[in-house]
Amino acid sequence: MPEIRIENLTHTFGKGQPNELTVLDNINLTFESGSFNAIVGTSGCGKSTLLKMMAGLFAPSDGTMKLDEQIIQGTDRRRGMVFQQDAVFPWMTVARNISYGPRLRGASAADQREIEAKWTQAVGLKGFEDRWPRELSGGMRKRVDIGRVYANDPDVLLMDEPFGALDAQTKERMQSDLLDTWSQSRKTVVFVTHDLEEAIFLADKIVVMSARPGRVHHIEEITLPRPRTDAMRLTDEFIQIKRRLWEMLDH
Numbered sequence: 001m002p003e004i005r006i007e008n009l010t011h012t013f014g015k016g017q018p019n020e021l022t023v024l025d026n027i028n029l030t031f032e033s034g035s036f037n038a039i040v041g042t043s044g045c046g047k048s049t050l051l052k053m054m055a056g057l058f059a060p061s062d063g064t065m066k067l068d069e070q071i072i073q074g075t076d077r078r079r080g081m082v083f084q085q086d087a088v089f090p091w092m093t094v095a096r097n098i099s100y101g102p103r104l105r106g107a108s109a110a111d112q113r114e115i116e117a118k119w120t121q122a123v124g125l126k127g128f129e130d131r132w133p134r135e136l137s138g139g140m141r142k143r144v145d146i147g148r149v150y151a152n153d154p155d156v157l158l159m160d161e162p163f164g165a166l167d168a169q170t171k172e173r174m175q176s177d178l179l180d181t182w183s184q185s186r187k188t189v190v191f192v193t194h195d196l197e198e199a200i201f202l203a204d205k206i207v208v209m210s211a212r213p214g215r216v217h218h219i220e221e222i223t224l225p226r227p228r229t230d231a232m233r234l235t236d237e238f239i240q241i242k243r244r245l246w247e248m249l250d251h
Ligand SMILES: Nc1ncnc2c1ncn2[C@@H]1O[C@H](COP(=O)(O)OP(=O)(O)OP(=O)(O)O)[C@@H](O)[C@H]1O
Pocket: 013, 014, 021, 023, 041, 042, 043, 044, 045, 046, 047, 048, 049, 050, 194
């Protein structure tokens, strides 16, 4: 499993123009192979920009971003991205959505059925294979999104507030289920969120960013044991981490 290394990365939108805006300033980060990482910070500190660069959607104005020593350039199936808004195709059933990537790459019908069965089960959608997205709740559509990214078997999962639009209870269920899926394959995950509790519950490492321009303010290693359980959210250790991180954020 690969490691992501970000070195001396700076990004300025509209460089050289009167309205140029430096959103990321000298970022140095390593996301270890197989680790679950979260990025938190106030709105506008550049979290999504950093994640989109890791996806290869655009290049930094300065510095490098490497995956296994190779400079990240352009999008690649090895780096799967889940956005806040679900990207489910409304004209495909749940199963067809999930096997979309492999089908595009020419997987046989038998392989597609196998992938559909594996991932509908893994993301908790068994029994819903033939449903249409319009028949699903927001949480279920998110499950389709995650299943579809996993079905591509990426090495890295980049998640931009994937549960941001869900109610609190659904969100907690999705977090636990995501950890279950992740623990079976240990892909390298980078998860952007506003929600400190979500970051602490999920991650091995939390990057706290400060804004204007976005910089790495602090890195918190989370040593809570795995598997994580909902009861841990109420422990003193958890609450103390949350309080400490909350005080670091620019409010
Ligand atoms: N394509 C773009 N062109 C110009 N400015 C941009 C572009 N994309 C983002 N920005 C600016 O860059 C800054 C960082 O945006 P970004 O979306 O990365 O922040 P964020 O930390 O993810 O915010 P949020 O938590 O609100 O999603 C913002 O000031 C935003 O307006």
